[in-house]
Amino acid sequence: MSMVTINDMAFVCIALFTILSALGMVLSRNIVHSALALIMTFIGVAMLFFHLDAGFLGLVQILVYAGAISVLIIFAIMLVMHGEPNQTNRFNPSLGTHLWGAYIALLMTAGLVAAIWFSGLPEVKGRTVEDAVGLLAELLLGKYVIAFEVAAVLLLLAVVGAIILARGVEEK
Amino acid sequence: MIGLTHYMILSSLLFGIGVYGVLSKRNAVAILMSVELMLNAVNINFVAINRFINPDQVVGQLFAIVVIVVAAAEVSVGLALIISIYRHRKSVNLSDFNLLKW
Incomplete structure (x- = not known):
């Protein structure tokens, strides 16, 4: 124990x-x-x-x-x-639809939990990095800078699109 | 001892609750909220795997940040769509959204 x-x-x-x-x-x-x-x-x-x-x-x-x-x-x-x-x-x-939804969700959760429980997941007992934020910044603006820029453009496009959608089309 | 298994089971449970919400609710805003719950469960998995399998790197946290950005974009566009449809139909019940049906 x-x-x-x-x-x-x-x-x-x-x-x-x-x-x-x-x-x-x-x-x-x-x-x-x-x-x-x-x-x-x-x-x-x-x-x-x-x-x-x-x-x-x-x-x-x-x-x-x-x-x-x-x-x-x-x-x-x-x-x-x-x-x-x-x-x-x-x-x-x-x-019927409600019960089918509950059934599918329950089945999926049970399957996932069983799969996780019965597979011996490897674990590393290492220490975490001291300066995690600095390392994160280095990766974000270094090796993964393309993903960073794409995320920025996606956010801009999504917000502009949301404004256009919510404002609606003006009736002539 | 709490390990990776417990975190992954917790995240599966959250994901399952989200799936149940998506499949059994009728309010479009409630379904969007359940999708947010599922995305959060995925983020827990990313960070837990990063912490317990590769603790001297922070790549999992970086993935989680990208997921948060995409989720923010998704929720803003989704809510704008719901407001736009509400203006025509005066309803947020998904059963009333049959604009593409003839």
């Missing part, structure tokens, strides 16, 4: 928090509650990144997901919501 360290306890707490928030997002019938649970899930994932010694990525997760994308989603919900709030995020009214 191996010792349970405080590190493991922290992982279990963060994992439970993340999974319960995700379940709350999917099972809630009110879309505003779903959005709030989604923000909790993003913060849980950020805590997982901190636990994995990826501090910079955790900060990016909080800034981009819990900050920007959640605000975007809540604005969209405010623009398109109408009617009874408790009926805004219902499941598929056809029970």
Whole structure:
């Protein structure tokens, strides 16, 4: 019987928090509650990144997901919501489709978990790098500079396209 | 002892919850939110594999950053499309989006 360290306890707490928030997002019938649970899930994932010694990525997760994308989603919900709030995020009214969705998701998850559990994954007990942010910057602006530039152009095009789509075509 | 296996199982569970949301919800915004959950699960996998298999490199974190950029682009275009369709149909229910059906 191996010792349970405080590190493991922290992982279990963060994992439970993340999974319960995700379940709350999917099972809630009110879309505003779903959005709030989604923000909790993003913060849980950020805590997982901190636990994995990826501090910079955790900060990016909080800034981009819990900050920007959640605000975007809540604005969209405010623009398109109408009617009874408790009926805004219902499941598929056809029970067959709903059950098929649950069945496929359950089957896929069970298959993935079994595959991961029964394959002995190799683990390296090495130390993480000291200056991870510096190394990341060196890779991003050195070896992977093309990916960096393509991501920048993609983001610009997507935002301009989103503005054009949301503004709509002017009727003559 | 918490290792790579536990992180990958957690990420599979999150991905499965996202798949369930995509397949069983009717609200277009809720489906977009479930897709975001699936992308987050993929990011956990990238960072965990980087941490436990190749800890003296940060390539996995770099991949995760690129995934975050693509997810941000995807969610902005998706929400713009939903708002644009809502203006015509006055609904965000996916069953009402039959514009391409004759």
